[in-house]
Amino acid sequence: MNNNYDLPGLARRFLIQGDFLDAAPYGSGHINDTFCARFSQGGTVLRYILQRINHNVFRNPPALMENLQRVTAHLQDKLAGASDVSRRRLTLLPTRQGAAWHRDEAGNYWRCYIFIEKARSFDAIKSPRQAFEAAKAFGRFQQLLSDLPAPRLHDTIPDFHHTPKRFARLEQALAEDAFNRALSARPEIEFALRHKPMTSLLLDARLPERVTHNDTKINNVMLDDETGEQVCVIDLDTVMPGLALYDFGDLVRTATSPAMEDERDLDQVRMQFPMFEALARGYLSTASHFLTPAERRHLVFSGKLITFEIGIRFLTDFLAGDTYFKVHRQGHNLDRCRTQFKLVQSIEEQEEPMNKLVEAI
Ligand code: ADP
Ligand code: GN1
Ligand code: MG
Numbered sequence: 001m002n003n004n005y006d007l008p009g010l011a012r013r014f015l016i017q018g019d020f021l022d023a024a025p026y027g028s029g030h031i032n033d034t035f036c037a038r039f040s041q042g043g044t045v046l047r048y049i050l051q052r053i054n055h056n057v058f059r060n061p062p063a064l065m066e067n068l069q070r071v072t073a074h075l076q077d078k079l080a081g082a083s084d085v086s087r088r089r090l091t092l093l094p095t096r097q098g099a100a101w102h103r104d105e106a107g108n109y110w111r112c113y114i115f116i117e118k119a120r121s122f123d124a125i126k127s128p129r130q131a132f133e134a135a136k137a138f139g140r141f142q143q144l145l146s147d148l149p150a151p152r153l154h155d156t157i158p159d160f161h162h163t164p165k166r167f168a169r170l171e172q173a174l175a176e177d178a179f180n181r182a183l184s185a186r187p188e189i190e191f192a193l194r195h196k197p198m199t200s201l202l203l204d205a206r207l208p209e210r211v212t213h214n215d216t217k218i219n220n221v222m223l224d225d226e227t228g229e230q231v232c233v234i235d236l237d238t239v240m241p242g243l244a245l246y247d248f249g250d251l252v253r254t255a256t257s258p259a260m261e262d263e264r265d266l267d268q269v270r271m272q273f274p275m276f277e278a279l280a281r282g283y284l285s286t287a288s289h290f291l292t293p294a295e296r297r298h299l300v301f302s303g304k305l306i307t308f309e310i311g312i313r314f315l316t317d318f319l320a321g322d323t324y325f326k327v328h329r330q331g332h333n334l335d336r337c338r339t340q341f342k343l344v345q346s347i348e349e350q351e352e353p354m355n356k357l358v359e360a361i
Contacts, residue, residue: 005104011037011050013102014093014112018042023050028123028219029235030325031057036115047115048093052108053101053237057324061109063154064237065100068092068111070153071145071211071239078144087116087231119222119231125255128278129228134221134255135279137230138213138247139286145211145239146290153211153240160214160238161246163199163309167192170312173319181319185334191341192312202245202305207295212242217254244287244295245302251279252303253310257343262335269339271346273353276303280358300354304347311340 007023018041026036026049033052038045053061075089082088091114095102102110125131159165170192174182182189213220213233220235254261256275259268280299284291317324318333327333347354 005033005052005108007035007037007050010102010104010110011039011048011112013095013110014048014050015096016046016048016093016112018046021045027121032237037112047117049113049115051111051113053111055107055109058156058237060154060156061101064156065109065111067153067156067239068236069100070148071236074148075144084231086114087119089232090114090116090234090236116222116232116234118225120225121219121222121234123219124258124260125218125275128274130218130223131251131255131275131278132282132285133223133228133230134216134218135248135251135282136286137221137233138216138251139283140230141213141233142210142244142247143286143290148211155240156237157240160240161242161306161309163202163305166309166312166316167196167199170316170319173316177319179319179321181334184331185315185318185337188311188315188334188337188341191344192308192315195308195344198305198308202243202298202302205294205298207243207245207298208292209241210244211239212244212247214238214240214242214246214250216247216250218251219254243302244291245298246306248279248283248287248299249302249304249306250310251283252276252300252347253307253340253343255279256303257339257346259339261339262332263339264335266338266342269342269346271303271343271350273350276350276354277357280361284361296358299358300347300351303354304344304351307340307347308344311337311344314340 008020011020016039018039021038021040023035023037027034031054035050037048037050055061058064072090072092079085079088092100093112215235215238221233222231224231256271257269314333314337322333
């Protein structure tokens, strides 16, 4: 991450009372540059999230911020009166001029959120309870946004979960092999090519379009430090029209394996049935009344597909020279691809009992 930003100056652009103390990189997201800024307000230290939007990934930040303002305002309305409401949805802090974001001299877009205290997000799942809570949070998130007034939200990244188009991009990167890396990824490329036929199955199922989160990895939900209950869904940049199953699928991808996404010991990577059961029960506890039978039937498949999809995105980025996801070591994207494909395999081995379980809930 470029740390040469004038963080004190940037933080002061936003409507924050008190004296700036410090700001430091925060979290482990792959896309934006996130900082935690601390201010002293009459002796009390308060924290804020200051974030640079990655405009190489999100090509139209004003449209993204318009989505974000509509979504956070709607959540605020829907949650009015709920207990502990200020921690239950993201709150944008405006700039001193009243805008939702600040554009710096270099053309970067910055925004600021109130820090959600006494809660945290996890990079890897630790217990079925956490899986249940995370899935419940995302089901509830979809439910709360099901009556978002028109117009349709902007597509902040067009075709974000269009798996066949993702596959076409992999084929292109493979044909170009601009960094001569294909040789070192032979087994992964073969795995990807073998699985091509499944890429269109979810789109072919003609499922209803909804407002969905689209990036429901486990570290995009915050759980309460004391009770372990779900508190807030975060990282709303990809909230846009999508399929409910993109969200459930990404939960299966990130919350059923005990290993980190970039684990090199593939023996650690596996689909743990009790975690899947907790996810299915948690998600259905908030989403079952709006899901159609066809959506329910594809729950397990969505886990396999989204895991495969993110796997081919990591592989594509590896072949194309690591320009999209932040990398911290050589071969990082290939390591990530390997964990995804291992997980796909593990899901395939357990698909039948997984489907039986969903039918029984
Ligand atoms: P990215 O798109 O790069 O993943 P996120 O919006 O997910 O960025 O933020 C990165 C991390 O910062 C999150 O995983 C979470 O730990 C932390 N974070 C983000 N927003 C907040 C918030 N409002 N309060 C507390 N922590 C937050
Ligand atoms: C990115 O922003 P973050 O780290 O929550 C990516 C997701 C991937 C994920 C893989 C906008 O999510 O699509 O599934 O990495 N976000 C974007 O870990 O591309
Ligand atoms: Mg994130």
